[in-house]
Amino acid sequence: xxxxxxxxxxxxxxxxxxxxxxxxxxxxxxxxxxxxxxxxxxxxxxxxxxxxxxxxxxxxxxxxxxxxxxxxxxxxxxxxxxxxxxxxxxxxxxxxxxxxxxxxxxxxxxxxxxxxxxxxxxxxxxxxxxxxxxxxxxxxxxxxxxxxxxxxxxxxxxxxxxxxxxxxxxxxxxxxxxxxxxxxxxxxxxxxxxxxxxxxxxxxxxxxxxxxxxxxxxxxxxxxxxxxxxxxxxxxxxxxxxxxxxxxxxxxxxxxxxxxxxxxxxxxxxxxxxxxxxxxxxxxxxxxxxxxxxxxxxxxxxxxxxxxxxxxxxxxxxxxxxxxxxxxxxxxxxxxxxxxxxxxxxxxxxxxxxxxxxxxxxxxxxxxxxxxxxxxxxxxxxxxxxxxxxxxxxxxxxxxxxxxxxxxxxxx
Amino acid sequence: xxxxxxxxxxxxxxxxxxxxxxxxxxxxxxxxxxxxxxxxxxxxxxxxxxxxxxxxxxxxxxxxxxxxxxxxxxxxxxxxxxxxxxxxxxxxxxxxxxxxxxxxxxxxxxxxxxxxxxxxxxxxxxxxxxxxxxxxxxxxxxxxxxxxxxxxxxxxxxxxxxxxxxxxxxxxxxxxxxxxxxxxxxxxxxxxxxxxxxxxxxxxxxxxxxxxxxxxxxxxxxxxxxxxxxxxxxxxxxxxxxxxxxxxxxxxxxxxxxxxxxxxxxxxxxxxxxxxxxxxxxxxxxxxxxxxxxxxxxxxxxxxxxxxxxxxxxxxxxxxxxxxxxxxxxxxxxxxxxxxxxxxxxxxxxxxxxxxxxxxxxxxxxxxxxxxxxxxxxxxxxxxxxxxxxxxxxxxxxxxxxxxxxxxxxxxxxxxxxxxxxxxxxxxxxxxxxxxxxxx
Numbered sequence: 001x002x003x004x005x006x007x008x009x010x011x012x013x014x015x016x017x018x019x020x021x022x023x024x025x026x027x028x029x030x031x032x033x034x035x036x037x038x039x040x041x042x043x044x045x046x047x048x049x050x051x052x053x054x055x056x057x058x059x060x061x062x063x064x065x066x067x068x069x070x071x072x073x074x075x076x077x078x079x080x081x082x083x084x085x086x087x088x089x090x091x092x093x094x095x096x097x098x099x100x101x102x103x104x105x106x107x108x109x110x111x112x113x114x115x116x117x118x119x120x121x122x123x124x125x126x127x128x129x130x131x132x133x134x135x136x137x138x139x140x141x142x143x144x145x146x147x148x149x150x151x152x153x154x155x156x157x158x159x160x161x162x163x164x165x166x167x168x169x170x171x172x173x174x175x176x177x178x179x180x181x182x183x184x185x186x187x188x189x190x191x192x193x194x195x196x197x198x199x200x201x202x203x204x205x206x207x208x209x210x211x212x213x214x215x216x217x218x219x220x221x222x223x224x225x226x227x228x229x230x231x232x233x234x235x236x237x238x239x240x241x242x243x244x245x246x247x248x249x250x251x252x253x254x255x256x257x258x259x260x261x262x263x264x265x266x267x268x269x270x271x272x273x274x275x276x277x278x279x280x281x282x283x284x285x286x287x288x289x290x291x292x293x294x295x296x297x298x299x300x301x302x303x304x305x306x307x308x309x310x311x312x313x314x315x316x317x318x319x320x321x322x323x324x325x326x327x328x329x330x331x332x333x334x335x336x337x338x339x340x341x342x343x344x345x346x347x348x349x350x351x352x353x354x355x356x357x358x359x360x361x362x363x364x365x366x367x368x369x370x371x372x373x374x375x376x377x378x379x380x381x382x383x384x385x386x387x388x389x390x391x392x393x394x395x396x397x398x399x400x401x402x403x404x405x406x407x408x409x410x411x412x
Numbered sequence: 413x414x415x416x417x418x419x420x421x422x423x424x425x426x427x428x429x430x431x432x433x434x435x436x437x438x439x440x441x442x443x444x445x446x447x448x449x450x451x452x453x454x455x456x457x458x459x460x461x462x463x464x465x466x467x468x469x470x471x472x473x474x475x476x477x478x479x480x481x482x483x484x485x486x487x488x489x490x491x492x493x494x495x496x497x498x499x500x501x502x503x504x505x506x507x508x509x510x511x512x513x514x515x516x517x518x519x520x521x522x523x524x525x526x527x528x529x530x531x532x533x534x535x536x537x538x539x540x541x542x543x544x545x546x547x548x549x550x551x552x553x554x555x556x557x558x559x560x561x562x563x564x565x566x567x568x569x570x571x572x573x574x575x576x577x578x579x580x581x582x583x584x585x586x587x588x589x590x591x592x593x594x595x596x597x598x599x600x601x602x603x604x605x606x607x608x609x610x611x612x613x614x615x616x617x618x619x620x621x622x623x624x625x626x627x628x629x630x631x632x633x634x635x636x637x638x639x640x641x642x643x644x645x646x647x648x649x650x651x652x653x654x655x656x657x658x659x660x661x662x663x664x665x666x667x668x669x670x671x672x673x674x675x676x677x678x679x680x681x682x683x684x685x686x687x688x689x690x691x692x693x694x695x696x697x698x699x700x701x702x703x704x705x706x707x708x709x710x711x712x713x714x715x716x717x718x719x720x721x722x723x724x725x726x727x728x729x730x731x732x733x734x735x736x737x738x739x740x741x742x743x744x745x746x747x748x749x750x751x752x753x754x755x756x757x758x759x760x761x762x763x764x765x766x767x768x769x770x771x772x773x774x775x776x777x778x779x780x781x782x783x784x785x786x787x788x789x790x791x792x793x794x795x796x797x798x799x800x801x802x803x804x805x806x807x808x809x810x811x812x813x814x815x816x817x818x819x820x821x822x823x824x825x826x827x828x829x830x831x832x833x834x835x836x837x838x839x840x841x842x843x844x845x846x847x848x849x850x851x852x
Contacts (some may be wrong), residue, residue, distance in 0.1 A: 105742030
C-alpha cells in the first residue's frame with residue numbers, strides 16, 4: 001500500500017536514471033477509469049511542468065518514481081477540467097461516505113499497485129479519514145517515511161473504500177466532465193441525506209440538490225432545516241424549483257412557499273401545473289399555526305357504503321404513499337364527514353363488509369381554524385394517528401397526520 | 413425547575429416574541445428579521461471585554477485619565493471591519509473559518525493554527541478564572557469556592573443546554589455589562605471632558621502611553637473571536653438573504669463593546685486617576701480602591717461586571733477552541749450535537765475548563781505570568797488569523813460577488829497591518845515584562 005502523501009514531492013527519474021523533477025500532483029481521469037491514477041504532474045523549477053502517463057511509470061516507492069521512457073517522451077502539462085486532482089480536489093476536502101452515511105474530511109489517499117508488462121499502475125483503494133493519515137500529512141518531509149509508517153501502524157485506522165466515496169463538486173460543468181453522479185445519494189434515505197447536507201457549504205448543497213432527480217430532491221428538501229430550504233430554493237432556477245415543489249406533498253410545499261418572499265413564491269406557483277398550484281394556494285391561505293395550516297390536502301377518502309373489496313380495488317389504482325397510509329376517511333352520501341377507518345380493520349374485514357361498520361368510535365374531527373394546540377390535545381387524548389380537518393359544512397378538506405404533529409412539537 | 417424545562421420555557425418565550433414581530437406592520441416585520449439573526453455579533457464583541465480586557469481598561473483609565481478615550485473610535489472601526497469579514501464568510505459559504513483554512517491552505521497550516529489556538533486559549537481561560545477569583549474575593553468569597561463553582565456552572569450550561577438556550581443566556585449576560593454604566597454614573601465623572609476626549613485625539617508620546625494603547629487594541633481584538641463569530645452564523649444557518657441583519661448584528665456588537673470600554677475608562681478616570689491612584693493594573697484591586705472613592709455600590713457594580721465578564725468569557729473561550737480544533741480535524745463539533753455524537757468536542761471543552769480553573773487554584777500560581785503569556789499568544793496568533801481571513805475573503809471562487817471592494821480591502825489591510833505592528837510591540841513588551849516583573 002502506498003500513500004498519496006508519501007508520493008507528493010517524490011523525485012522522478014527517467015529511463016536513463018536522469019533526474020526529471022518532482023511529482024506535485026496526480027490526476028485521475030474518471031471518464032477513462034474511475035480509480036486509476038492516469039497522470040503525474042512533474043514540476044522542474046522554472047521550466048514548464050511535464051506530465052507522465054500511467055503507462056510511462058515503471059517503479060514507485062515512497063519518495064521516488066521511475067519512468068520507463070526518456071524525459072523527451074513526456075508531454076508538457078496542460079490544465080484539464082476533466083481530470084480530478086488528488087491534492088487539490090480530494091485532500092482536505094469533504095466527501096460523502098455513502099456506506100457510513102456521513103460527511104467526512106479526507107486526510108490522505110491510499111493507493112494500491114497494479115503491475116502490468118512494463119509499467120505499474122496506481123489505483124485509489126480507499127481514502128483515509130483517520131488519525132494515521134493526519135499524522136502522515138503532519139510529518140511528511142519532516143521525518144523519514146519508514147519512521148512515520150512504523151508510528152502509524154499503531155494508530156487506529158479509519159478509511160473508506162473508494163467505491164463508497166461520493167465527491168461533491170458544486171460546479172455543474174465540471175461535475176459532468178468528472179462523471180460525478182449522485183445516484184448513490186439517491187439510494188440513501190432522504191432524512192440521512194438532508195442531515196449530511198447541513199454540514200456542507202452553501203454551494204455544495206446547491207450542487208447536490210440541482211443534480212438529484214426531482215422526487216428525491218423534494219423528499220430531501222422536506223427533511224432539511226427550513227432556513228436552508230429557503231436558501232436553496234431561492235437560488236434554484238425557477239423552473240427546476242417548481243418541478244421539485246410539485247413533487248412535494250401540498251402541505252410541505254405550502255410551508256416552504258410561505259417562508260419565501262412573496263414575489264418568489266408567486267413566480268414558483270405560476271410555473272407549477274394548475275392543479276398542484278391550486279392545492280398549495282388553498283393551503284397558503286390558512287394561518288400556519290392552525291389546523292388548516294398543518295393539514296395535508298392529499299388524503300384517501302371512500303364512501304361509507306362501499307365494501308372492502310371495492311375499496312381495495314380502488315386503492316390498487318391510486319398513487320398513494322403506502323408507507324404513510326394507515327387510516328382512511330369515510331364520507332356519507334352527501335359528502336359530509338362520516339368517520340375514519342384504520343387500514344388494519346379493513347385488512348381483517350369480510351369482503352362484503354361496508355366501511356360504515358368499520359369506523360372508529362368516537363367520531364373525532366377538527367375545524368380548519370382551530371389552533372395547533374387543540375390539534376395536539378386531540379392527538380394526545382385519543383391517541384390518534386390521523387385527524388380529519390373539516391370546513392364549515394362538515395366536509396373533509398384535509399388531514400393532519402401524526403408526523404406533522406411530531407415535527408411541529410420538535411421544531412417548536 | 414431543571415435545565416431542560418428552562419430550555420423549553422425559553423424556546424416558547426422566543427417563539428412568542430418572534431410570532432409577535434412576525435405579524436403586523438413593516439417595522440415589526442423588520443425587527444422580526446433582525447431578531448432571528450441577532451446573536452453571534454453582539455455576543456462575540458462583548459466577550460472581548462473579558463477579565464484581561466477589563467484589567468487593561470482599568471489601567472488605561474487610572475494611569476491616563478480620559479486621554480486614551482479617543483482610541484475607541486478607530487478601534488470600533490477595526491473591530492467592525494475584521495468581524496464583518498468573518499460574518500460575511502460564514503453567511504456566504506456556510507462554512508466555519510477553520511473548515512475554510514483547512515480546505516484552502518492544507519492540513520499543516522490548520523494544525524499549526526489549532527495547536528497555537530489551544531495553548532493561547534488555555535492561558536486566556538486561566539486569566540478568566542483568575543478574574544472570577546478576584547471578583548469573588550471582593551465579595552468576601554474564597555477562590556476555592558468561586559472558581560470550582562464557576563467551572564461547574566459553565567460546564568453544565570453548555571453540556572446540558574441547546575444552542576438556542578445558551579445563546580439566550582449569553583445575550584442576557586451581554587446586558588449585564590451595563591453594570592459598568594452604573595459604576596460610571598456613581599463615580600460622578602466629568603462627562604463633557606470625557607466626550608471631548610473621545611472625539612479629539614490627544615497624544616502623550618511616552619513609551620508607557622504607547623504600550624497601553626497597544627494593549628488596548630491587543631485585548632479588544634482577539635483572534636479566537638473570529639472563529640466563534642463565523643461558527644455562530646453557520647450554526648444559526650444564516651443565509652445570504654439575511655446578510656444585512658447579520659451585518660447589523662456585528663455593527664451593534666462592535667459599538668456596544670466600545671461603549672462598555674468607554675464606561676470602564678470613564679469610571680476609573682473619574683475616581684482612581686483623579687485621586688492620584690495611577691498605578692493600578694488589576695481589576696479586583698481597582699474595585700477595592702473604588703469603595704472609599706465612589707462608595708460601595710460603585711465598587712460592587714464594578715466587581716459584578718468583572719465577574720460577569722470572566723464567567724462569560726470562560727464559557728465561550730473553551731467553546732470556541734473546541735470548535736476550531738474539531739472542525740479543522742474533521743471531527744463532529746457544535747452545541748447541537750450530544751456528548752455521544754461529538755465526544756472530542758466535549759472532551760476538549762471539559763479539559764480546557766478543568767485545567768484552566770485548576771491552575772488558578774494552585775497555591776502561588778504565577779497568574780501574572782500567565783496573563784502575560786495569554787497576551788503574547790494572542791499577539792502571535794492574531795496576525796496569522798487575520799491574514800488567513802483576508803486571503804480567504806478575497807477568493808472569488810469562495811465568495812463570488814461578495815469579496816471585499818477596493819475601499820473595504822484598503823481599510824481591512826491597513827487595520828490588519830496596524831494591528832500586526834501594535835501586537836508585535838505588545839509581544840516584545842510583554843516578554844520584557846515577564847523577565848522584569850513589576851515590584852508588588
